[in-house]
Amino acid sequence: MTDQAPSVGRDLKDKAIGLAGSSSDAIKDQASEFVDAAKDVASQATDKLRQTVDGQKNAGAEYVGSLAETIRRAAREFDGDLPIAGTYIRKAAAQVEGVADTIRTGNFNDLVRGAQSFARRQPAALLGMAVLAGFGVVRFLKSSAETSEGGGSGLSDGNTLARNSASQSNADNRGYRDEFTN
8 A cells, every 4th residue: 555655646646737727728728818909909009099090180170270271361461551460370371281291190109299399489479479379360250250140349440449449549648637737
């Protein structure tokens, strides 16, 4: 019996090693299948995200393009009174249109890097374009609102507005001066 015990022990040990090896292989196979499934899910999610981003990118490019057209219309509003402002506003519109094209054709990281680079190189130009574009948009929106209201606000006649402002200013100044001369 003592001779059988080591033999039975070795048999049990060999079976345990075989079982452990087959369990290890099964776990490795399952882990490999899990990794493959996770890669497939990640790939599908990446594709879906890319499609969504492309859709949003195109919508954003269209919005920025329409903003450039709005800025151009505002520039035309300035042409009569301040032609130099109209020129600068048109330059800003061209820059905005360039941004729209970059959005359409490029990737978002390139766009952000380009905007940051321009802002670092030309901060005054960026600020000036933003201010002029803002004035232009406000003027355009104001004139659009007057047109849609039929010009009933009284702002459509610049001469009337200037005369009213001047007479009000003169009346205010006379009252102010009268206080010191009496």
